Amino acid sequence: MAQFNLRINGKQHQVDVDPSTPLLWVLRDHLKMKGTKYGCGVAQCGSCTIHLDGQAVRSCITFVDSVGDKEITTIEGLSENGDHPVQQAWLEHDVAQCGYCQPGQIMQAAALLKENPHPSDEEIEEAMSGNICRCGTYTRIKQAIKTASNS
Amino acid sequence: MTTAKIQFGRRSFIKSTVLAGGGLMLGFNLLASCKPGSANELEIPDEWFEINAYLKIGENGVVSIMSKNPEFGQGVMTSMPMVIAEELDVDWKNVMVEQAPFDAARFERQFTGGSQALRSSWQMLRTTGAAARQMLREAAAKAWDVPVAEITTAAGMLQHTGSGKKAGYGEFASAAAQIPVPTEVELKEPKDFTIVGKSKKNVNGKDIVTGKPLFGLDVEKEGMLIATVAIPPAFGMKLKSFDATEAKTMPGIKDIFSFKSYNDDYEQNMFDTNAFTELVAIVGNSTWEVMNAKLMLNVEWEPFSDYQYTAGGFRGSQEVTVPAGLESTADHMVKMKEAAAKPGNIVRKDGNPDEAFKNAAKVIESTYTAPFLGHFMMEPINFYADVTEDMVTVIGPSQAPEFVEGTISARLGIPREKIDVQITRMGGGFGRRAYNHYATEAAVISQQVKAPVKLVYSREDTTRFGVFRPAYYVTFRAGLDANNNMIAFHVKAGGVPESPLHANRFPAGAVDNYLAEAWTVDSNITIGAFRAPGSNFIGPAEQLFLDEVAEAAGKDPIQFRLDLFKKAQENPVGERNDYDAARYAGVLELVREKSGWGQNDSGRKRGVAAYFCHNSYAAHVVDVVMENGKPRVENVVSAMDCGIVVNPDAAVNMVEGAVVDGIGCAMYGEITFTDGAPDMDNFDSYRMIRYNEAPKKIDVHFVQNEIAPTGLGEPPFPPIFAALGNALYKLTGDRYYHQPFNKEDS
Numbered sequence A: 001m002a003q004f005n006l007r008i009n010g011k012q013h014q015v016d017v018d019p020s021t022p023l024l025w026v027l028r029d030h031l032k033m034k035g036t037k038y039g040c041g042v043a044q045c046g047s048c049t050i051h052l053d054g055q056a057v058r059s060c061i062t063f064v065d066s067v068g069d070k071e072i073t074t075i076e077g078l079s080e081n082g083d084h085p086v087q088q089a090w091l092e093h094d095v096a097q098c099g100y101c102q103p104g105q106i107m108q109a110a111a112l113l114k115e116n117p118h119p120s121d122e123e124i125e126e127a128m129s130g131n132i133c134r135c136g137t138y139t140r141i142k143q144a145i146k147t148a149s150n151s
Numbered sequence B: 001m002t003t004a005k006i007q008f009g010r011r012s013f014i015k016s017t018v019l020a021g022g023g024l025m026l027g028f029n030l031l032a033s034c035k036p037g038s039a040n041e042l043e044i045p046d047e048w049f050e051i052n053a054y055l056k057i058g059e060n061g062v063v064s065i066m067s068k069n070p071e072f073g074q075g076v077m078t079s080m081p082m083v084i085a086e087e088l089d090v091d092w093k094n095v096m097v098e099q100a101p102f103d104a105a106r107f108e109r110q111f112t113g114g115s116q117a118l119r120s121s122w123q124m125l126r127t128t129g130a131a132a133r134q135m136l137r138e139a140a141a142k143a144w145d146v147p148v149a150e151i152t153t154a155a156g157m158l159q160h161t162g163s164g165k166k167a168g169y170g171e172f173a174s175a176a177a178q179i180p181v182p183t184e185v186e187l188k189e190p191k192d193f194t195i196v197g198k199s200k201k202n203v204n205g206k207d208i209v210t211g212k213p214l215f216g217l218d219v220e221k222e223g224m225l226i227a228t229v230a231i232p233p234a235f236g237m238k239l240k241s242f243d244a245t246e247a248k249t250m251p252g253i254k255d256i257f258s259f260k261s262y263n264d265d266y267e268q269n270m271f272d273t274n275a276f277t278e279l280v281a282i283v284g285n286s287t288w289e290v291m292n293a294k295l296m297l298n299v300e301w302e303p304f305s306d307y308q309y310t311a312g313g314f315r316g317s318q319e320v321t322v323p324a325g326l327e328s329t330a331d332h333m334v335k336m337k338e339a340a341a342k343p344g345n346i347v348r349k350d351g352n353p354d355e356a357f358k359n360a361a362k363v364i365e366s367t368y369t370a371p372f373l374g375h376f377m378m379e380p381i382n383f384y385a386d387v388t389e390d391m392v393t394v395i396g397p398s399q400a401p402e403f404v405e406g407t408i409s410a411r412l413g414i415p416r417e418k419i420d421v422q423i424t425r426m427g428g429g430f431g432r433r434a435y436n437h438y439a440t441e442a443a444v445i446s447q448q449v450k451a452p453v454k455l456v457y458s459r460e461d462t463t464r465f466g467v468f469r470p471a472y473y474v475t476f477r478a479g480l481d482a483n484n485n486m487i488a489f490h491v492k493a494g495g496v497p498e499s500p501l502h503a504n505r506f507p508a509g510a511v512d513n514y515l516a517e518a519w520t521v522d523s524n525i526t527i528g529a530f531r532a533p534g535s536n537f538i539g540p541a542e543q544l545f546l547d548e549v550a551e552a553a554g555k556d557p558i559q560f561r562l563d564l565f566k567k568a569q570e571n572p573v574g575e576r577n578d579y580d581a582a583r584y585a586g587v588l589e590l591v592r593e594k595s596g597w598g599q600n601d602s603g604r605k606r607g608v609a610a611y612f613c614h615n616s617y618a619a620h621v622v623d624v625v626m627e628n629g630k631p632r633v634e635n636v637v638s639a640m641d642c643g644i645v646v647n648p649d650a651a652v653n654m655v656e657g658a659v660v661d662g663i664g665c666a667m668y669g670e671i672t673f674t675d676g677a678p679d680m681d682n683f684d685s686y687r688m689i690r691y692n693e694a695p696k697k698i699d700v701h702f703v704q705n706e707i708a709p710t711g712l713g714e715p716p717f718p719p720i721f722a723a724l725g726n727a728l729y730k731l732t733g734d735r736y737y738h739q740p741f742n743k744e745d746s
């Protein structure tokens, strides 16, 4: 066990956990922030995507002791009122079916658009192919990203 | 208006006891409710008046509608309340939706599966809304002293034109709650619908995109412990012994023990699973800690011997023998070939197939196979349980809460009335979450550790404790006469351990000489419902085969099918044909028109297929191209006939999802077994379709009619496999007989 000071969504949090604990479980179990989802645990599905200093990373393989003072953003902190352009585009296109993968999809898309506000189809493919949607909402994800990139 | 008898016995009008005096406020969980109009905040009323089990109206006119069915992405939480709101004649903007708990006394058929939700509840939902509207009108008529018949409604307002009186529903909610339930109500004509048939956004949309804790895995309760289980590494094995000495010393671990999922004399129901009934529970403070401790656990497993048990089923219970052994895919293939070579069990025979095949000018024969598939619902298996001396509370993702209650009641010896089953939104189901062994496991663990427990399976164990789609095998034969008319058809279908045969489906009824045979191969691998059970294999196989037959007959594949439907319509063979040939032809004609079939193929190669299952009709045209030496799906055009489309945009989303899922399963889906263990257990080994492999465009069209709505989650799934295979054939010149198709390419 060790103490870690984490900066998450603009707030300081302290946790006392094993240093090898993935950030995913620190968020979900210790800090009770359930928006970041567990899908595979091995960086293959993207459900657990968060931002570390603005970059999309898989929290299931990001160990808590590797975070340091990097700024963590989760789906809960992407916007104050759920009005980030990506979230709005997701609602406009009514993307979700079961919805389980969508926080991860949204975090992935938001990181892409931050770095590249007008991505080409190929660039979107490249960025989004690590995020699985078992319900098959890929065509809507694409439309929503296009809408968000134009807003 | 049409008049309808109230369609819900008494049960949905049983009110919360406290309400008898009228005008009492209900306990209402605002966090669990959601507002359809996400932009405009609804004002929560000071008082709720319960009109019936599904409906509460606030003094300010806000309406709360219960969604009775479990939601796993099929959109029932939006579409079913829409139907009630329609007949209630309320403004959708003033509606909030709540997920109903499991309560057999108040709600009917709280089950999600078989694409049945809307079909089975359509009339009941309509009369529920209409009855409430009627009660409001009667209340207003009394107060205004005018005849009920003169009171009209619109968008949540009551109006009497003669006197110029007008009031919102909220004003009469209290009085309406006192009005006796009418025995007959007026229903709207479909042409007058203002909510049904107009796209409404997912009522959970905002909560989903902001990461609210909607799912079972998100459940969090005071004092809750986390548990996981060690399950046998392979089918055919059971627990021998375990040593937890080391694992118990791991940080955060509270207890480790073995337990049985059923009592010895228990008779299983159709959703109980017979594999892996003795497990080791690891209980601790957090998910990561219990998963790590599991790695340190020393468990010995041993092969079991053949055993018999009484299995529940849709057609009553039966004695089943479960064979011992550690099965492998290679053995399954050998056994299926052997079984297919022997005479099968004749399920249907029309005319004289033997004779017809002898006389045929041409006989076409092909065999199709498909492997086991895993459900891979995105949210891994989990359930919360809190078992105390006199009460059981379980919360989690379940397609079949009624069975959760029954199995737990039998296992713990606690009566059903003391078991509270609450349903969460599900991160996918696809059939898997009808089998809720994990709810019982969670309850047993909670009882043992005397604390609330959330049971969490790893992704790997979620797969390994599979209730798989069976492996299937079918041989078709078709006989053509000298004029290329199909005069004989033979289907012989089997699988491990179940046959996918649907003997009364097309082309039965369209061929004079028809023979359908079934066979099975025993297995100890657990199988169960998977999106469009049975149909998800036999449908595509039949449609791939008909493409071959059409080609051999020198006919256009759509015209070839339409000719057969014409025959089935005008001169059907046999009486038990379970499809409507005109509606079947209808979706093919619609997809032909919308895809511009035969006109603009410009470099793309196209395939078509149609299928009927779960009461709806679906047809797809798929366009494929070669991209960097690999086939890629460009475009899909779909046509559906599922009767009235309640929520069109959500319906389109469902069809798009089925198309993507079907393409993924057809191209990549495969679970193989080695010595009883699945060779794939996570997304690194199981190929799930990804963003870059989905079609670039999917166009969905619906046949417009006023038939009561039927299922949508399953029907578009089977035919997409075949439309894809038929398109690939045009692209590569190879027929695709064995799934997954990408293996055939390599």
Ligand code: FES
Residues within 6 Å of the ligand: A037, A038, A039, A040, A041, A042, A043, A044, A045, A046, A047, A048, A049, A058, A059, A060, A061
């Ligand atoms: S849970 Fe992290 S990528 Fe799947």
Ligand code: FES
Residues within 6 Å of the ligand: A096, A097, A098, A099, A100, A101, A102, A132, A133, A134, A135, A136, A137, B073, B378, B427, B428
């Ligand atoms: S919406 Fe269900 S997994 Fe993506």
